[in-house]
Amino acid sequence: MTKILVVDDSAVDRRLISGLLERLPDVAVHTAQDGLEAADILDEQEFDLVITDMIMPRMNGLTLVERIRERHPRVPVILITSQGSEEIALEALRRGAASYVPKRLAGKRLASTVEQVMQVSHHRNARTELMRCLHQWSFLFALDNDCRYFSAMIDYVQDALEDLGWEDPAERTRVTIAIQEALSNAMFHGNLELSSSLRENDERRFFALAEERRTQPPYAARKVWLEGRLKPDEIFFCVRDEGPGFDTKPFATLMCHAENVESCFGRGVLLMRAFMDEVVYNERGNEVTLIKRRAGWHMGEAADSRISRAAQP
Incomplete structure (x- = not known):
């Protein structure tokens, strides 16, 4: 049964919209006279969908959309717009509304819009349920020497960590900063063979030379490899470049020297070591392994956490 809340200050329009919705199978319709009443109802009951007018006293549709996004982010909102309120509707869409229907076309478009929005919502909720069954997320990427890939990679890892509890x-954030530093070192210092001293002395020249080398042999053919094995209790990353490698001996004592915090080279290693439980380089110096564990974690804790998230409205 799909539970829908209709919000409109006009009793005639509430009846009209409710009548259109009640023609749909397995739908239960509830109503509210304005956004403030709707907000109170949503705090007390769970709904699958909200359909709201834009122009209302006490709390208008735009404010209601923001409130629902903040307190009930899994509940989609469809706007019913009157003539002349299209600009406000566009702003509401930017702030999180799922769709809109002009009030004069409600009889023709409301049912199909509801079906479309609910199909997407059900797909998203099904994915949340599926993520409760996830116990390991593994991947292997071969990335070009382009920071845009690294930004997308960070988003990917963030989503994976959240799905795993x-x-x-x-x-x-700390974990992804450590990965970002490892990827940056692999690209700039490993594949492109740029020194940290150049960046400290002339940052503009450093990035200009990086841009040049990205398209020149032998640098252009090199990849940054990122392997990941993510679990609810432990995450493992291995970042490898295809450059000549570095002398890893200074890494062993890097934490002991406070002046390294100010250097471009040392700062990245310090951040990785501060945020991860283990940071290990291979002998050649072109590969670093990062490991992070969750202290006091047990399987039931992650399951309870993900069940709780799945049950949230």
């Missing part, structure tokens, strides 16, 4: 946003 790593709930703390600050912890996820």
Whole structure:
């Protein structure tokens, strides 16, 4: 049964919209007179969809959309727009509404719009349920020497960590900063063979030379390899470049020297070591392994966490 809340300050329009929705199979319709009443109802009951007018007293549709996105992010909102409110509707779409239907075309378009929005919503909710069954996320990427790939990679890892139950946003951020530093070192210092001293002395020249080398042999053919094995209790990353490698001996004592915090080279290694439990380089110096464990974690904790997220409205 799909539970829908219709919000409109006009009793005639509430009846009209409710009548259109009640023609759909397995639909239960509830109503509210304005956004403020709707907000209170949503705090007390669970709904699958909200359909709201834009222009209302006390709390208008735009404010209601923002409130629902903040408190009930899994509940989609469809706007019913009157003539002349298209600009406000566009702003509401930018702020999180799922779709809109002009009020004068509600009889023709409302049912199909509801079906479209609910299909997408059900797909998303099914994915949330599926993620409760996830216990390992593995991948292997061969990335070009382009920072745009690295940004997309960070988003990918963030999503994977959240799906696996790593709930703390600050912890996820620390992990992805460590990965970003490892990827950056692999590209700039490994594949493109740029020195950290050049970046410290002339950052503009450093990035200009990096741009040149990205298209020149032998640098252009080199890849940054990122392997990941992510679990609810432990995450493993291995970043490897195809450059000549580095002397890894200074890495062993890097943490002991405070002046390294200020250097471009040392800062990245310090961040990785601060945020991860293990940071290990291979003998050649072209590969680093990063490991992070969740202290006190047990299987039931992750399952409970993901069940709780799946049950949230």
